[in-house]
Amino acid sequence: MSDFGKSPKRVAGCSTRHFVCLFLLILASVFPAGISVADDTEVDVELILAVDVSRSMTPNELEIQRRGYAEAIVSDEVIGAIRNGLIGRIAITYVEWAGSWSQNVVVDWMIISNVDEARVFAEQLTARFENSLRRTSISGAIDFTSGLFADNGFIANRQVIDISGDGPNNHGRPVVPARDEALARGIVINGLPLMTKEGMGTQWMLDDLDQYYRHCVIGGPRSFVLPVKEWSQFPAAVRQKLVLELADAAPPMARDLVVRIQASEAYDCLVGEKIWNRMRDIWSEP
Secondary structure (H helix, E strand, O other): OOHHHOOOOEEOOEEOOOHHHHHHHHHHHHOOOOOOOOOOEEOOEEEEEEEEOEOOOOHHHHHHHHHHHHHHHOOHHHHHHHHOOOOOOEEEEEEEEOOOOOEEEEEEEEEEOOHHHHHHHHHHHOOOOOOOEOOOOHHHHHHHHHHHHOOOOEEOOEEEEEEEEOOOOOOOOOHHHHHHHHHHOOEEEEEEEEOOOOOOOHHHOOOOHHHHHHHHHOEOOOOEEOOEOOHHHHHHHHHHHHHHHHOOOOOHHHOOOEOOOOOOOOOOOOHHHHHHHHHHHHHHOO
16 A cells, blocks of 8 residues: 555645645755745846956056946946846946965945945945955956856846956966856856056066957857056946946947957967966076
8 A cells, every 4th residue: 555545644734645735745845944945136147347466466556446346336327237227236246366266255246226236336345455466367267256156146147257357367277168167157258358568577468468368268148358458448448348248238339349259260378378487487597
């Protein structure tokens, strides 16, 4: 005889012969008493701002970056892009990175749906400034930030990592496998290459850093590169970049920025590692 023919278990006084009570029994086994199940908050975009603070960045550049993002997030253009979204709010976090194990969450995940919430984000972002760190690991930044989407309390159709930096990957694993793994998870990566050449160690920099980002860093639907060649351009570039990332559909001005990851031209995505090895050989010479 089956269990249903024996003394039936009861949930809240009901027999498991009844469909409703059986359903309740299943729920009770999956979600034990005392555990509540909260739905993730739906947003238009989950956006990670991943910003380079490696040693090649001067204190002036570090402050320009923080203040540039703080000013952009409260601008009319960005607030308008947020409000024009299907849901009208985004989830955003700000991370600084350098070497493969050097990442710091400066502002944790928060919702922005209006200018008051944007101001809170901006105030946290500019509350304090840290010194720069050593090495440049874009791969480490991608690996670290890719993991921040899991269990962050939000759900969106788009997850975006926005990488800004002034040099190629020269630490940790190669950048291409890290990028490809993120793309396979449905994450979009955009790039803001800083080609200002103000910082220390210009030997690490590339004259075609924008092309390096195009071929080796960015990827995913509507991904783009927006280079900054003078620091005076930075605030406007950040505003434009955020509007592009938050828009439901890429506006006309983005068409020339969108770059497919399968580009026809070949590019050496290990150029940063080769520069590092070449400089290390020079240092080791008597």
